[in-house]
Amino acid sequence: MSDLTNLKYSHPKLKRFIVWCLSSMKHPRPRLWTRMFVNPFFHKRRGSKVCRKARLDVFPWRKFVLGKGAIVEDFAVVNNGAGDVFIGEKSRIGIGSVVVGPVEIGRSTSLGPHVHIAGFNHTFEDGDRDWNEQGLTLRPIKIGDECLIGANSCVCGGVTIGNRVQVGAGSVVTKDLPDACVAVGNPARVIKLYNPQTKKWERV
Numbered sequence: 001m002s003d004l005t006n007l008k009y010s011h012p013k014l015k016r017f018i019v020w021c022l023s024s025m026k027h028p029r030p031r032l033w034t035r036m037f038v039n040p041f042f043h044k045r046r047g048s049k050v051c052r053k054a055r056l057d058v059f060p061w062r063k064f065v066l067g068k069g070a071i072v073e074d075f076a077v078v079n080n081g082a083g084d085v086f087i088g089e090k091s092r093i094g095i096g097s098v099v100v101g102p103v104e105i106g107r108s109t110s111l112g113p114h115v116h117i118a119g120f121n122h123t124f125e126d127g128d129r130d131w132n133e134q135g136l137t138l139r140p141i142k143i144g145d146e147c148l149i150g151a152n153s154c155v156c157g158g159v160t161i162g163n164r165v166q167v168g169a170g171s172v173v174t175k176d177l178p179d180a181c182v183a184v185g186n187p188a189r190v191i192k193l194y195n196p197q198t199k200k201w202e203r204v
Contacts, residue, residue, distance in 0.1 A: 067088045
C-alpha cells in the first residue's frame with residue numbers, strides 16, 4: 001500500500017480503481033469503511049484522543065502518527081493526503097484547527113483554536129492553466145517540542161519552528177523561528193528571546 005503512488009506510471013487504471021475504493025474522487029476524504037477497517041492497520045494513534053466532531057481525513061498510503069496522550073479537539077481537521085503527518089506525545093490540536101501534511105509536530109505542543117498549518121502551496125507557474133490542474137508544491141513544516149501556537153495563527157509551508165516557541169494569536173509565520181522565542185505579527189517577527197544565563201526573557 002505504501003507504493004500506491006508509484007502506480008501512477010506503471011498501472012494508472014489500477015491506481016484510479018484503488019483510490020476510488022478508498023476515497024471519493026469528488027470529495028477527497030476517506031470512505032467510512034476505509035476509516036473503520038483499513039486505517040487502523042496503517043496508522044498509530046494508541047493512547048491518544050480524537051474528539052467525536054473532529055475530522056481525520058487520513059489515507060493509508062501516507063503516514064499518520066498521533067502520539068500517546070495527544071488530543072485532536074472538536075471541529076479540527078487533520079489531513080495527510082498531500083504528505084505525512086506526525087503529532088507528538090501530549091500535543092493538542094485546538095478546536096477548529098487545520099493540519100495538512102507534510103507536517104511534523106513535536107511533543108507537548110499546543111495549537112490554539114482555528115490555527116492553520118499546511119505543508120504545501122498550490123502551483124501557479126502556468127498562468128494560462130487552471131490552478132486545479134497544476135498540482136501542489138510540497139513544503140514540509142516542522143514544529144518543535146513544547147511550543148504554543150496562538151489562536152487564529154497561520155504557519156506557512158516550508159517553515160521550521162524551534163523548541164519552546166510561543167507564537168502570538170493571529171500571527172502569520174512565514175520564516176523559521178529559533179528555539180525559546182516569542183514571535184508575533186504578520187509576518188511574524190521575534191520580539192523576545194530567552195536568555196539561559198539570566199533566566200529571563202529579553203526583548204530583541
